[in-house]
Amino acid sequence: MLHGVDTVQVMATGTLIFLIIGGVGVGVLTLALLGSGVLHLGQPDVDGPVSLEAAAGFTGAFGFGGAIVNELLGGRTPGMIAAAVVGGVLAAVPTGWLAARLSRAARNMRTDATPTRDHLAGAIGLVVTPIPSGGYGEVRVRLAGQPVKLNARADGPMPVGTRIFVVEALSETSVHVETY
Structure with a gap:
């Protein structure tokens, strides 16, 4: 307590924005997984060169990775926020690649024929x-x-x-x- 005022650590605005981006990525990933498998929304071959799961994984990792780096740096300046963006991209690229590989493997998985x-x-x-x-x-x-x-x-x-x-x-x- 300083001079009768509680000192409260305030989350940087940049961190909040990164967390929102990460949350949107997780929400889209959830809808992509449930929508195609359970709700039967869309066709598996309409994604184009990048699957929805890969884009959602990239977005989620970018947001959460950027939030972590931003908080570690105390991102209150544009330079620190730019460093957080770089950290988010460094987390997002392998995550997006892995999500693309896993979603492709799941879609192309061989299964036995249904018995008749x-x-x-x-x-x-x-x-x-x-x-x-x-x-x-x-x-x-x-x-x-x-x-x-x-x-x-x-x-x-x-x-x-x-x-x-x-x-x-x-x-x-x-x-x-x-x-x-």
């Missing part, structure tokens, strides 16, 4: 609900490494626990089975 009913024929599994004569029961098979429960018919009755072989897929959710 044609993949059910030949699967081996177990009866989990008895299969009556002329009716449906349930079987569990592994399809693409995942357990799948299906309605099943058989030429004769099959009790729970019987190992089965899928002969034919009658629909997307039902199969014809034989004892394995």
Whole structure:
């Protein structure tokens, strides 16, 4: 306390501006990630040479990097603010490059084909609900490494626990089975 007045550290205006820029970058990045993946906004190939994620990562790192440098320098003069801009750019360039690489890798990631009913024929599994004569029961098979429960018919009755072989897929959710 000096002469009855509290001394309060006041954030430099430049730092506040840099923090706002960083916050805008994070907000745009959030919308880019949620918008394309969850909300289905835009097309992944409309970004042009620079993806929205890369631009948002660059902007966020520029703002927060500039704010850090500005506060460390006590940026109250134009020269110090210019140094903070340089510091922000030094933080933003690798961040933007990394964001571009990661977003491109995520978009171009190879995935397995979605299994269809044609993949059910030949699967081996177990009866989990008895299969009556002329009716449906349930079987569990592994399809693409995942357990799948299906309605099943058989030429004769099959009790729970019987190992089965899928002969034919009658629909997307039902199969014809034989004892394995």
